[in-house]
Amino acid sequence: MDASVDADPRDEPAPFWTVVGLTTLSAVAVIALSRVAGASNWKFLLLGPIALVVYEVVVHEVWWKRWWGAIPGAAVGAAVYFEGAQALADLVGRAWAEPVAYVAAWAAFAAVFCLASRWPAASPGSRPG
Numbered sequence: 001m002d003a004s005v006d007a008d009p010r011d012e013p014a015p016f017w018t019v020v021g022l023t024t025l026s027a028v029a030v031i032a033l034s035r036v037a038g039a040s041n042w043k044f045l046l047l048g049p050i051a052l053v054v055y056e057v058v059v060h061e062v063w064w065k066r067w068w069g070a071i072p073g074a075a076v077g078a079a080v081y082f083e084g085a086q087a088l089a090d091l092v093g094r095a096w097a098e099p100v101a102y103v104a105a106w107a108a109f110a111a112v113f114c115l116a117s118r119w120p121a122a123s124p125g126s127r128p129g
Helices: 016-037 042-059 067-092 094-116
Strands: none
Touching (some): 016 042, 016 094, 042 094, 067 094
16 A cells, blocks of 8 residues: 555644744744834734744644644743843843844744654554544
């Protein structure tokens, strides 16, 4: 039997460079828009990258056992943001530290999410439905 017929596309991991790149660009765009609009509201700052991750899950049908990586990704992203903002504030000032830490945090979130999407791969007996 042909292995490509039995392969479940939901077992494919999230495309690393695409997801990390798009999430990072989305975070840059959100920061730029927030600066132009003068909005520093957390709901606004979370909108772009979260929408992109949801889009990735929906479009590529990432199986629920694959997107568990959002939890450790969020923890790593939060650590990068809060620790990075503090460290960068001493080096470049608070005005630049916040946006750089924000973008770095979303890049870290996406990287952890993509790496985690590689495990666990579904075995033939564990597919839903």
